Amino acid sequence: MASEPRRVLHDMFEAAVAAASPSLCLPRFLPKPPKGRTVVVGAGKAAAAMASTVEKHWQGPLEGLVVTRYGHGAPCERIEVIEAAHPVPDLSGLEAAQRILDKVRGLAPEDLVLCLMSGGASSLLALPAEGIALEDKQAINRSLLRSGAHIGEMNCVRKHLSAIKGGKLAVAAAPARVVSLIISDVPGDDLSVIGSGPTVPDMTTRADAIAVLEKYRIEAPRSVIRHLEATQAQTSKFGNSSFANVANVCVARPQDAMEAAARIAHDAGFRPLILGNAIEGEARDVALVHAGIARQVAAFGQPIELPCALISGGETTVTVRGSGRGGRNAEFLLSLAVALNGQSGIAALAADTDGIDGSEDNAGAFLLPDTISRAAKAGLNLNASLANNDAYTIFAGLDDLLVTGPTRTNVNDFRAILVYERS
Amino acid sequence: MASEPRRVLHDMFEAAVAAASPSLCLPRFLPKPPKGRTVVVGAGKAAAAMASTVEKHWQGPLEGLVVTRYGHGAPCERIEVIEAAHPVPDLSGLEAAQRILDKVRGLAPEDLVLCLMSGGASSLLALPAEGIALEDKQAINRSLLRSGAHIGEMNCVRKHLSAIKGGKLAVAAAPARVVSLIISDVPGDDLSVIGSGPTVPDMTTRADAIAVLEKYRIEAPRSVIRHLEATQAQTSKFGNSSFANVANVCVARPQDAMEAAARIAHDAGFRPLILGNAIEGEARDVALVHAGIARQVAAFGQPIELPCALISGGETTVTVRGSGRGGRNAEFLLSLAVALNGQSGIAALAADTDGIDGSEDNAGAFLLPDTISRAAKAGLNLNASLANNDAYTIFAGLDDLLVTGPTRTNVNDFRAILVYERS
Numbered sequence A, B: 001m002a003s004e005p006r007r008v009l010h011d012m013f014e015a016a017v018a019a020a021s022p023s024l025c026l027p028r029f030l031p032k033p034p035k036g037r038t039v040v041v042g043a044g045k046a047a048a049a050m051a052s053t054v055e056k057h058w059q060g061p062l063e064g065l066v067v068t069r070y071g072h073g074a075p076c077e078r079i080e081v082i083e084a085a086h087p088v089p090d091l092s093g094l095e096a097a098q099r100i101l102d103k104v105r106g107l108a109p110e111d112l113v114l115c116l117m118s119g120g121a122s123s124l125l126a127l128p129a130e131g132i133a134l135e136d137k138q139a140i141n142r143s144l145l146r147s148g149a150h151i152g153e154m155n156c157v158r159k160h161l162s163a164i165k166g167g168k169l170a171v172a173a174a175p176a177r178v179v180s181l182i183i184s185d186v187p188g189d190d191l192s193v194i195g196s197g198p199t200v201p202d203m204t205t206r207a208d209a210i211a212v213l214e215k216y217r218i219e220a221p222r223s224v225i226r227h228l229e230a231t232q233a234q235t236s237k238f239g240n241s242s243f244a245n246v247a248n249v250c251v252a253r254p255q256d257a258m259e260a261a262a263r264i265a266h267d268a269g270f271r272p273l274i275l276g277n278a279i280e281g282e283a284r285d286v287a288l289v290h291a292g293i294a295r296q297v298a299a300f301g302q303p304i305e306l307p308c309a310l311i312s313g314g315e316t317t318v319t320v321r322g323s324g325r326g327g328r329n330a331e332f333l334l335s336l337a338v339a340l341n342g343q344s345g346i347a348a349l350a351a352d353t354d355g356i357d358g359s360e361d362n363a364g365a366f367l368l369p370d371t372i373s374r375a376a377k378a379g380l381n382l383n384a385s386l387a388n389n390d391a392y393t394i395f396a397g398l399d400d401l402l403v404t405g406p407t408r409t410n411v412n413d414f415r416a417i418l419v420y421e422r423s
Helices: A004-019 A047-057 A091-104 A134-147 A151-160 A168-173 A206-215 A222-238 A254-267 A283-300 A328-340 A371-377 A382-387 A391-397 B004-019 B047-057 B091-104 B134-147 B151-160 B168-173 B206-215 B222-238 B254-267 B283-300 B328-340 B371-377 B382-387 B391-397
Strands: A038-043 A063-069 A079-084 A112-117 A177-183 A246-252 A271-276 A308-313 A346-352 A364-367 A413-419 B038-043 B063-069 B079-084 B112-117 B177-183 B246-252 B271-276 B308-314 B346-352 B364-367 B413-419
Touching: A004 A254, A004 A308, A004 A346, A004 A364, A004 A413, A038 A047, A038 A091, A047 A063, A047 A079, A047 A112, A063 A091, A079 A091, A091 A168, A134 A151, A134 A222, A151 A206, A168 A177, A206 A222, A254 A271, A254 A308, A254 A413, A271 B283, A283 A308, A283 A328, A283 A346, A283 A413, A283 B271, A283 B283, A328 A346, A328 A364, A328 A371, A328 A382, A328 A391, A328 A413, A364 A391, A382 A391, A382 B206, B004 B254, B004 B308, B004 B346, B004 B364, B004 B413, B038 B047, B038 B091, B047 B063, B047 B079, B047 B112, B063 B091, B079 B091, B091 B168, B134 B151, B134 B222, B151 B206, B168 B177, B206 B222, B254 B271, B254 B308, B254 B413, B283 B308, B283 B328, B283 B346, B283 B413, B328 B346, B328 B364, B328 B371, B328 B382, B328 B391, B328 B413, B364 B391, B382 B391
Parallel strands: A038 A063, A038 A112, A063 A079, A112 A177, A177 A246, A271 A308, B038 B063, B038 B112, B063 B079, B112 B177, B177 B246, B271 B308
Antiparallel strands: A308 A413, A346 A364, A346 A413, B308 B413, B346 B364, B346 B413
């Protein structure tokens, strides 16, 4: 069993990512080509891979523009791929968003807009509503990211400060038909939340957006407050009729990734148990609960008999208090390491399916039964590093990072804990 | 199903408490009476009930003194029962601890000390080591309780500041035989942690205690620091030979309570799934994970098919930031309520098996599918109350508190979530 758990965990992660890979999940959802033009637009960490898949399978003429995160690009022949900043938007994303809006305007009823959306699109499609400075929108976005607000709350604010989100892209594309193909990275696969729903009617209100800013004590300039009041009047004009010619289709979900990983675990002899595909909460506390469940397996064979694989997905949050390095998956794993304190027969992986944990170069990391003893030998202080949000440094020091590079898709975080020895 | 879930949850809680009730779990562990005297000592929320059970089943002479929390007492005939403050120690506990130490000193080898330990004993057996003022020990204890430190960390510090904990009671009782009957309320049922192990050799070090104080930035007076240095030398003198005549026996564990509740759920038609008997973490985040699992059941029939009962135990922590009322179980439940946002077909209970959630008069509370809508009607703002640590006020306002009074036992928190409708 010595090196086996690490290999199984790695295989599970690869299967999870593959389940959401555009080349595998997208083709069967492609609509028939229209009589008129087909304009492909899109945004997200999977945008380049989705565009490339569309090109490969599309019968007929094609043009368009998608925006993805720096490093997540891949050349396409007919669709232009632009790279931009994530999670804090930059001018490149701003320009791409403006060009996307321009591209879908003035189309005819026989034209088709094929919209390719995936996780990260919220930041990448950053076009402030009229009257709002990009700097103000960026500042608020930075504050949101550090506030501990969850993705739904962040997107609510973003929608109301945007010229393209919350259904405004679909409104701009009318009277053309719009088909959005969406890879979900949000709890419950709510399509209005993914990329802040550029083709989905906005059901949130100005009051919701202001409530989020107040909840996390985020100061907004007067121009933003003024706009939030105007937005309300504007969105209410949309009505549902604007969306009669719009189809929003989910092509891959976190659940699909969990199930794929579960099959790998099963084939490797570990009973899979999917705890949830949308587990939220502060990363270090989410880890404590996972540790408690893993210990229960080892001690009592509950909630499932070992050898088993506990699987969960969803996006944890990190309330940054220290000055260290590392994304939420590394922080989860470090907290898990401290809680399990070297208990034998437990190994784990936590990684972002997009290949990038936070803003580092790793997808995630491995926790092995000897992590604690190797850390002690290396003079690494796990408690201090956890307090300083410095998990990356620990796992880098132990050579236990999982580095994949951008996977060009995103179905959120993936966590797996193998328990294979009774305590 | 309308009123059914609440009744089932209530029955599950009662079964959990009954499984740890001294009258049911204690008698079969009683040793044979000795040739010499039998001195009963003890501390904890179950002390009076344990003493009463011993009196009922003991053959032969008996004398002694136990200390329990205010309101948890019950009259005994031969064993004196003293009430004292918890979780912050007071003079009554101090005096009781001193008298307990005096009672076990000077016994003979043919005498027996019957020590009855249960949760809460750490605070109730508060006798500062020589040279430490009670006020200093109390101040540190208060800081620990508000720091977010977990019970193991708190007890490590308490042991090193105590004249009776960390094995010192057993050392005082030598050469008499010592039998400790212990109701566990700690993760992994580590007997050295329960009541800070008055009859268990102390394996923690001065450095551990100082590390806890530093981790949570708790300032300690110079007398405490000076003592912590001296303690180390003192405990190392004990050796294992002092404990050759000591038996520490666990008579009830959180796991027993979980299993008893699981049987009730099963009989009521809900598949029980015990997630863990020792789940730790910040209460509101532990709730988010539970919410994620409950939603997964409702959406996908994972990790178990509905109708089901998700069961967990252990002690969460609350890092107090607001000024509201409520213990950790109410806070857990309020966070769960906010996360589930009125999802139908999910009901839950979170309560302390000792009958007192924190320092309020309730054991815990119920969450029902209509909690959100009733709260809205009553003008209660759940998000604001959660931010203000004011969960008690919410559940009191909804008439959804669970009030049992002191149960006179303690196997830590009990949480159950019934999921009975597919989403």
